[in-house]
Amino acid sequence: xxxxxxxxxxxxxxxxxxxxxxxxxxxxxxxxxxxxxxxxxxxxxxxxxxxxxxxxxxxxxxxxxxxxxxxxxxxxxxxxxxxxxxxxxxx
Numbered sequence: 001x002x003x004x005x006x007x008x009x010x011x012x013x014x015x016x017x018x019x020x021x022x023x024x025x026x027x028x029x030x031x032x033x034x035x036x037x038x039x040x041x042x043x044x045x046x047x048x049x050x051x052x053x054x055x056x057x058x059x060x061x062x063x064x065x066x067x068x069x070x071x072x073x074x075x076x077x078x079x080x081x082x083x084x085x086x087x088x089x090x091x
Contacts, residue, residue, distance in 0.1 A: 038087060048072045051080060053087045 043050040048071040057064050066087070070079040 038091075040084075045069075048074070049076070051083050053083060055087065055091065 038053065038055045041052040041054075043052065048069060051068040051070060052065060053068070054063055054065045056062075068079070068083045070076060
């Protein structure tokens with residue numbers, strides 16, 4: 001009789017795991033930003049940094065990317081702000 005209880009318990013546990021996985025996916029989708037938002041990546045390079053901007057273009061159904069070089073002697077915050085403003089103007 002114990003083997004039957006174990007089988008039922010295992011079966012119920014697996015059902016609970018499936019429900020939990022589905023609930024986690026729904027919560028993650030609700031909390032995550034839209035996929036068509038603007039993304040920035042910053043890379044360290046010799047002589048400064050490279051700022052990559054990527055944004056989804058619904059007209060062409062493609063993701064467009066732009067690279068900005070920020071030299072060591074430039075004001076980093078000002079250059080990043082300029083890049084963001086240029087990307088906002090493209091939208």
